[in-house]
Structure formats: structure tokens, C-alpha cells
Amino acid sequence: MIAEVIVDIAAYPIDKPFDYVVPKEMEDIVEPGVRVKVPFGNRKLLGFITEIKDESDLNIVKLKQIEEILDITPVLTKEMLEMADWMKNHVLCFEIDALFAMLPSALKAKYERVIRLKDRSRLVDSEAQALFEKREAIPLHDVTSMKLLSILKKYSEEGIIEVETIVKQKTSVKKERILTIQSETEISKLLSLLSPQAKKQKELMDWMIGHAGEILSAKYVLESTGVQPAVLNAVIEKGAAITSMEEVYRDPNIVDLGDHSVPFQVTEEQAKVMDALMKEKDQPATFLLHGVTGSGKTEIYLQMIQDVISRGKEAIVLVPEISLTPQMNSRFKSRFGDLVAVMHSGLSAGEKYDEWRKIQRGEVKVVVGARSAIFAPFTNLGVIILDEEHESTYKQDDTPRYHARDIAIWRSQYYSCPVILGSATPSLESYARASKGVYRLLTMKERANHHPLPAVHVVDMRDELKNGNRSMFSVDLADAVRKRLERKEQIVLFLNKRGYSSFVLCRDCGTTVQCPNCDISLTYHRASEVLRCHYCGHEEHVPTNCPECSSEHIRFFGTGTQKVEEEVSKLFPGARVLRMDVDTTRQKGAHEAILKDFGDGKADILLGTQMIAKGLDFPNITLVGVLTADTTLNLSDFRAAEKTFQLLTQVSGRAGRHDKPGEVFIQTYSPEHYAIQHAKNHSYEPFYRQEMMARKQYEYPPFYYLTLIQFSHEDLMKVSEYAGKTVEWLRQRLSDQSAVIGPTAAAISRVNNRYRYQCLIKYKKEIGLTETLQQLIKMYRTEWLKTGLYMTIDMDPSTIM
Ligand SMILES: Nc1ncnc2c1ncn2[C@@H]1O[C@H](COP(=O)(O)OP(=O)(O)OP(=O)(O)O)[C@@H](O)[C@H]1O
Ligand SMILES: [Zn+2]
Numbered sequence: 144m145i146a147e148v149i150v151d152i153a154a155y156p157i158d159k160p161f162d163y164v165v166p167k168e169m170e171d172i173v174e175p176g177v178r179v180k181v182p183f184g185n186r187k188l189l190g191f192i193t194e195i196k197d198e199s200d201l202n203i204v205k206l207k208q209i210e211e212i213l214d215i216t217p218v219l220t221k222e223m224l225e226m227a228d229w230m231k232n233h234v235l236c237f238e239i240d241a242l243f244a245m246l247p248s249a250l251k252a253k254y255e256r257v258i259r260l261k262d263r264s265r266l267v268d269s270e271a272q273a274l275f276e277k278r279e280a281i282p283l284h285d286v287t288s289m290k291l292l293s294i295l296k297k298y299s300e301e302g303i304i305e306v307e308t309i310v311k312q313k314t315s316v317k318k319e320r321i322l323t324i325q326s327e328t329e330i331s332k333l334l335s336l337l338s339p340q341a342k343k344q345k346e347l348m349d350w351m352i353g354h355a356g357e358i359l360s361a362k363y364v365l366e367s368t369g370v371q372p373a374v375l376n377a378v379i380e381k382g383a384a385i386t387s388m389e390e391v392y393r394d395p396n397i398v399d400l401g402d403h404s405v406p407f408q409v410t411e412e413q414a415k416v417m418d419a420l421m422k423e424k425d426q427p428a429t430f431l432l433h434g435v436t437g438s439g440k441t442e443i444y445l446q447m448i449q450d451v452i453s454r455g456k457e458a459i460v461l462v463p464e465i466s467l468t469p470q471m472n473s474r475f476k477s478r479f480g481d482l483v484a485v486m487h488s489g490l491s492a493g494e495k496y497d498e499w500r501k502i503q504r505g506e507v508k509v510v511v512g513a514r515s516a517i518f519a520p521f522t523n524l525g526v527i528i529l530d531e532e533h534e535s536t537y538k539q540d541d542t543p544r545y546h547a548r549d550i551a552i553w554r555s556q557y558y559s560c561p562v563i564l565g566s567a568t569p570s571l572e573s574y575a576r577a578s579k580g581v582y583r584l585l586t587m588k589e590r591a592n593h594h595p596l597p598a599v600h601v602v603d604m605r606d607e608l609k610n611g612n613r614s615m616f617s618v619d620l621a622d623a624v625r626k627r628l629e630r631k632e633q634i635v636l637f638l639n640k641r642g643y644s645s646f647v648l649c650r651d652c653g654t655t656v657q658c659p660n661c662d663i664s665l666t667y668h669r670a671s672e673v674l675r676c677h678y679c680g681h682e683e684h685v686p687t688n689c690p691e692c693s694s695e696h697i698r699f700f701g702t703g704t705q706k707v708e709e710e711v712s713k714l715f716p717g718a719r720v721l722r723m724d725v726d727t728t729r730q731k732g733a734h735e736a737i738l739k740d741f742g743d744g745k746a747d748i749l750l751g752t753q754m755i756a757k758g759l760d761f762p763n764i765t766l767v768g769v770l771t772a773d774t775t776l777n778l779s780d781f782r783a784a785e786k787t788f789q790l791l792t793q794v795s796g797r798a799g800r801h802d803k804p805g806e807v808f809i810q811t812y813s814p815e816h817y818a819i820q821h822a823k824n825h826s827y828e829p830f831y832r833q834e835m836m837a838r839k840q841y842e843y844p845p846f847y848y849l850t851l852i853q854f855s856h857e858d859l860m861k862v863s864e865y866a867g868k869t870v871e872w873l874r875q876r877l878s879d880q881s882a883v884i885g886p887t888a889a890a891i892s893r894v895n896n897r898y899r900y901q902c903l904i905k906y907k908k909e910i911g912l913t914e915t916l917q918q919l920i921k922m923y924r925t926e927w928l929k930t931g932l933y934m935t936i937d938m939d940p941s942t943i944m
């Protein structure tokens with residue numbers, strides 16, 4: 144018996160499975176989707192069995208043997224193996240990269256595997272009985288008899304045993320110090336021996352007498368009594384309590400934001416949409432649900448999923464970045480409870496693996512998660528939903544460079560179930576497809592409560608400057624804020640993008656302080672008084688003199704959220720502000736905590752970046768202020784206008800969602816720009832038409848396809864040489880239907896001391912492009928890589944910067 148194995152060796156020039164001989168005794172156990180350890184050269188590698196066959200085309204004598212089996216039941220389904228086969232050509236990656244993308248990281252390396260006994264009474268084989276005699280769990284590694292392994296495989300399928308992966312977390316398992324307080328008599332005895340100077344210890348022991356015999360966490364004791372840890376330790380040492388470390392259950396933090404647990408009576412528009420969906424609930428159809436902000440798209444998702452669950456099927460819901468939308472989480476949990484798993488980047492490897500297992504075992508029916516949740520190992524999918532489908536986070540910018548939407552559509556065909564792409568501002572691509580009838584367009588033009596969309600005012604900041612207002616608040620916005628503060632209503636202040644916004648500038652010579660490794664300005668962090676590079680992590684102190692001209696007139700410039708916060712406290716003394724940005728949300732659960740506080744009315748103003756633009760649904764928000772609309776507009780990217788329009792529409796949509804009417808102020812230096820004007824009027828379609836004309840004229844998607852090839856090298860000459868070679872090579876091979884543009888230096892021309900170049904292929908139809916690029920990759924991996932060059936190919940770049 145021969146197994147085809149995809150091995151974990153990404154630097155290899157060719158992407159193909161290798162044949163291995165299956166040792167006789169393993170024959171009953173191996174099957175596609177199982178992980179194995181195999182010899183490769185003089186190394187041992189992790190691999191996946193993709194196929195079992197009787198014979199090899201190669202000389203059997205030369206074939207090596209599988210060395211070890213890591214799973215007794217497959218971790219990859221047949222569907223995943225097929226999907227990987229499709230992905231490697233679709234996104235130009237190696238099959239192994241596709242397979243790894245589908246699994247939680249816990250299964251990517253070789254972690255310890257443990258067989259756990261679940262039902263002793265059904266252990267019938269004497270060998271198995273002997274194995275588990277006196278033990279509930281044994282390392283899989285210890286089972287060397289293949290006969291025994293094949294018995295265990297059968298048990299595992301029948302649910303008598305279970306194989307678990309023990310994940311050794313870098314941060315170690317979450318443990319808490321637990322105290323068992325001694326009896327009253329014991330503590331009284333200790334008290335009598337205490338020296339009279341030890342007042343604090345006496346205080347603590349007195350408190351403990353009131354809690355004699357209780358089991359409490361050390362944290363609780365410290366918080367309740369206010370004593371220092373040293374005092375607690377001294378008392379424990381004397382014997383007033385016994386301590387132990389106990390593991391706390393890993394539970395992805397979901398804050399209950401008080402959501403409806405029963406379905407709403409649908410509105411007329413919602414009912415129409417539901418009807419259309421229900422008619423094709425068994426069809427692999429892709430729907431584009433275009434509904435204005437607050438139209439109740441989430442309610443559609445919830446009711447659709449309710450139906451899917453009632454038919455015994457499963458649902459995947461993707462959200463752009465779940466840690467940014469705790470409200471979504473909370474809504475799904477309150478409707479479906481324990482049937483929901485969550486998957487996002489904020490979870491530890493262990494938590495992710497726990498959630499993944501819940502899905503694989505069929506314990507949950509719904510997964511709500513970020514991009515990679517599209518690979519959730521469900522086997523009976525009934526619907527796949529992408530909320531905010533226009534978001535660029537659905538595209539992975541690293542190998543494998545897949546778009547979750549494409550994977551969703553592939554899976555929907557596999558299971559013959561619908562895909563719902565939802566957005567108030569669909570991507571141009573999706574809307575164009577819907578207009579052509581490739582997707583079904585469903586529209587909701589009204590808010591669920593029939594209230595109007597908020598009134599949007601565009602403020603020309605050039606006029607403010609002319610009138611001598613140098614503040615970042617226009618007179619009108621400042622007035623509006625004051626009114627809300629008086630009326631005790633809530634305000635969202637949105638600062639477009641943090642990155643470039645806060646840098647150090649010399650007022651005499653105009654120099655900005657640059658990263659020594661990258662071609663970009665350093666960002667100023669006020670809290671720690673340092674300059675930091677967001678590309679390579681370089682950090683330095685703020686200089687007192689300009690590095691170029693030595694002038695002392697060097698100061699930070701721009702509008703970071705911290706600076707806005709300071710200005711707010713000056714302009715609106717007494718206003719309570721919550722700031723939500725990368726700095727304030729570093730800690731786990733911080734997003735949820737900030738939103739909960741805001742929802743509970745503990746602040747008047749929520750100030751933040753991109754992460755507050757989406758998904759917020761709070762009744763008391765009546766004013767949204769966009770401090771700087773222009774940042775995204777000025778990006779040298781063909782999607783700049785689209786991104787600006789989307790962002791402004793989304794953030795405006797946070798205002799006036801419930802009974803109180805909303806108002807929005809957009810501050811800009813280019814008020815006449817069509818992206819801003821159409822956002823002001825909430826007019827998606829006119830924006831779409833105008834933007835489509837521009838795309839057509841400049842030959843960009845969705846009229847043309849793009850492939851971006853990027854190069855980097857420590858040596859500037861080398862990188863431009865290889866980029867040039869590639870362009871020549873491609874021009875010789877591609878038809879004259881395609882344009883190869885470049886080579887040019889990338890917008891950020893140096894990162895981490897590597898110079899960056901790129902070229903762009905624009906085409907409408909290019910048969911054989913994939914094969915040509917695969918040849919290019921082979922050439923790169925066999926020859927160019929050795930010279931220190933890196934090359935990446937993106938068949939559907941989300942940006943070309
Ligand atoms: N049929 C309904 N009856 C009453 N209230 C509803 C109904 N449907 C939705 N709502 C409420 O209307 C508000 C807006 O709905 P939802 O958040 O689902 O909108 P959305 O389309 O997802 O908006 P956005 O794109 O801005 O996130 C929510 O508070 C929701 O609870
Ligand atoms: Zn200077």
C-alpha cells in the first residue's frame with residue numbers, strides 16, 4: 144500500500160505529493176486527512192496523507208516508509224483536501240500552505256497527543272483494557288502496537304475514547320492562586336501568637352475568621368481587604384490558609400451587551416428579503432444583501448440561521464475582525480447560546496483549538512469569526528454569511544492569499560447552500576456582479592425602525608483656517624458636541640487612521656524623523672514618549688534637536704487620538720471620554736470593556752479610529768463627528784475613493800439608530816470630492832456609477848483583473864535587476880491582451896532594510912496565466928531565492944501600494 148503525502152516543506156521548488164510506503168501494520172489505520180511523520184532527505188517532516196493507492200509509478204525499492212502516525216482519525220475532511228487542490232491554482236500557493244490555513248495552529252506543529260477514555264464499560268478488547276488499567280489517559284506516542292492502534296481507531300469512531308492535543312501555550316495555561324482559609328479555632332490560635340506590631344496581619348486574620356473554611360481566590364482576598372500581597376504571604380506562611388494553583392477554564396470573553404434573545408417581528412422589507420432567501424435555501428446561490436445602515440441585516444442573518452439549525456444544518460458567519468465587533472458576538476450568543484463558537488485573532492492557540500474542536504465534534508452549529516473561520520470544519524453547511532462584505536480584511540495578505548468570499552462560494556457549491564454577502568456599502572466588484580446577475584441583489588432601503596438616516600453636514604476645513612480657527616474642531620462640530628453634552632446624549636468622534644497621523648516634524652527645515660530601516664516616518668507615541676515604526680517595530684526616544692539642521696523647533700505634528708483627547712478635554716471640560724485605538728485595546732477583552740462602559744452611559748464621547756466605524760448599535764448616539772475625512776482619500780491606491788465612501792457611510796450610520804434623530808459632521812479639505820458628496824447624501828448607486836466610470840477609464844477592477852508581483856532584496860541593484868528580468872520574461876510569454884506595468888519602486892520603498900520593487904499585470908482574459916506564473920515561481924525557488932531575493936505573487940491584491 145502506498146500513501147501520497149504532502150510534506151511541510153514550503154521552500155521546495157515543486158508542489159507535489161510524495162509517495163511513501165505504508166508499513167503493513169499501519170494499513171488499517173491510514174486514510175486521507177491523517178497527519179504523519181515521514182523521512183525527507185535527512186530530516187523528519189510533518190505531512191498529510193492525501194491519497195491511498197495500491198501502486199507507485201516510482202521504483203518501490205527507493206521509496207521510504209511512513210515513520211509515525213499522528214492521528215487515528217483524520218483532521219482533514221475529503222472536502223478540505225479537494226479545496227486545497229483547488230486553492231493552490233486559484234491563489235497560487237503550495238498545497239501544504241492551503242492545508243495549514245484550514246487548521247488551528249495547535250495542529251500545525253507536533254504537539255503531544257493524548258488518548259482519553261470516555262466510556263470504560265464499552266472497552267471490550269483485553270489489550271485495550273490492559274492499556275487503560277488504572278489510567279484514564281495515555282500519550283498516543285506510547286501506543287506502538289499497530290494492532291492496538293487500529294482497535295483504538297474503531298473506539299474513537301464509536302466515541303469510547305477521544306484523542307486530544309495538549310497545547311503547550313507560550314503564555315502557559317491560565318492558572319489562578321486559590322486559598323483555602325483555615326478554621327476559626329486555627330486562626331484564633333495564630334492570632335494569639337501574633338506580635339502586636341503586625342497590625343495589618345491582624346486585620347487580615349480577623350477578616351479571615353469571618354471567612355473560615357471558605358475557598359477564595361487570592362485576588363479576591365487582596366481586593367476585599369486592601370492589604371499588600373506581602374502581608375497576605377506572611378499570613379499564609381504562618382498557616383492561616385493553604386494555597387494552590389488552579390487552572391481556570393479557557394473561555395473566550397463575551398460580554399453580554401443586553402441583546403434581544405427572541406426574533407423580532409420582521410419589517411416589510413425584511414420579509415421580502417427572507418422570502419427570496421427561503422426560496423433558494425437549498426441552492427448554491429450567492430446573494431448580495433445591500434441594506435442601509437440600521438436596516439436590520441443582522442436580524443436577517445439570525446432568522447436565516449434559525450431556519451438552518453432547525454433543518455439540522457450549520458452556519459458560518461464572518462465578521463471583518465471579531466474583536467472589533469463584540470456586539471455581533473453578543474447578539475449571536477443571546478440568540479443561539481451554546482450552539483455558537485467564536486473564532487478570532489484575540490484568542491490564544493489553546494482557545495482557538497477548543498473552539499475548533501467544538502465545531503469538529505458537532506457540539507456547535509454556528510461559528511462567528513474572522514476570515515479564517517471560513518474553514519470551520521462543518522460537514523453539513525446550510526448557509527455562509529459575510530457581514531460587511533466590502534472589508535479588505537477578508538483578503539489574506541500573506542500566503543495563502545485567499546479571499547474568504549471565494550472560499551465561501553466554493554463551499555456553498557460543495558454543500559449546495561446559499562452565501563449571503565451583506566453590506567451597506569458593497570464592494571464595487573460585488574455590486575457589479577450583482578448588476579450582471581451573477582449574484583442576486585436584495586435591497587433594504589429603510590432603517591428597521593423607519594426613522595430617517597442621519598443628516599450629514601460637510602465642513603470645509605479650509606474656511607475654518609481662513610477664519611482663524613486652528614483647532615481640529617470646526618465651529619459647527621464644537622457647537623454640536625456642546626449641545627449633546629447638555630442633552631446628555633452620546634457622541635462618536637472618528638479619527639481616520641492612526642498610522643501616519645502623528646509624527647515629529649522640524650518646523651525650520653521640514654524634516655520628519657524617519658525609521659532607519661524603512662522608508663517611512665516614525666509614529667509618535669505620547670504615553671511612552673517614544674517614536675515607533677509600525678512596519679519593523681524600531682523604537683527610539685524623541686530627539687530634542689532636529690537630526691538634519693539641529694534646530695530645537697522640533698515637535699510632534701498631526702492628530703493622533705491622544706492629541707484629540709487632550710483637545711477635547713480643553714474644549715469641553717468635564718466631558719467624559721473613552722478612547723478606543725490600538726493603544727487602549729492591547730489588552731485582552733479591552734474592546735468589550737470599553738463598549739460596555741459606553742453602552743452603560745459611563746462616558747459621553749467615544750473617540751476612536753477605524754475600529755469604531757462599524758457595527759456599533761447604541762440608542763443614545765445622536766452625533767457623529769469625522770475629524771479628518773481626507774486621510775484615506777489621499778492614499779495612492781485605486782480604491783481610495785471607494786474606501787473613503789465606505790468608511791464615511793459606515794461611521795455616519797452609527798448616529799440616530801433608535802428613537803433620537805442623528806446628525807453627522809464630516810470635516811474635510813476636499814469637500815467637493817464625489818466620495819464625500821455621495822456619502823453626505825447616502826447615495827450608494829450614484830457613487831457606484833461614478834466610480835465605475837473612473838475604473839473603466841483607468842483600466843482597474845472590476846473591469847480588469849490585477850496581479851501584483853512584489854520583490855524585495857537588501858541590495859537595491861539586485862532587486863531592480865530581478866524585477867526588470869521578471870517584467871521582460873512575462874512580456875515574452877503573455878498575450879498582448881495583458882499589460883505588464885513596471886518595474887517600479889513600491890510606495891514604501893524600503894522595509895526592514897530590504898528594498899522593495901513591484902510590477903503589475905492588468906488583464907481581461909489571459910489563458911495560461913496561472914501556468915506561466917507557476918513557472919516563474921519555480922524559477923524563483925530554484926535559482927533566485929538563493930541570492931537573497933524574495934518574491935510574492937498576489938492574484939487579487941486588495942491594495943497595490
Ligand atoms: N424587525 C425589527 N423590528 C424592530 N427592530 C429591529 C428589527 N430588525 C432590526 N431591528 C433593530 O434595528 C437596529 C439595527 O439593526 P442591525 O444592527 O441589524 O442593522 P444592520 O443593517 O446590521 O446595520 P449596520 O450595517 O449599520 O451594522 C438594531 O437595534 C436591531 O435590533
Ligand atoms: Zn530641521
Ligand SMILES: [Zn+2]
Pocket residue numbers: 658659660661676677678679680681895
Ligand atoms: Zn521600520
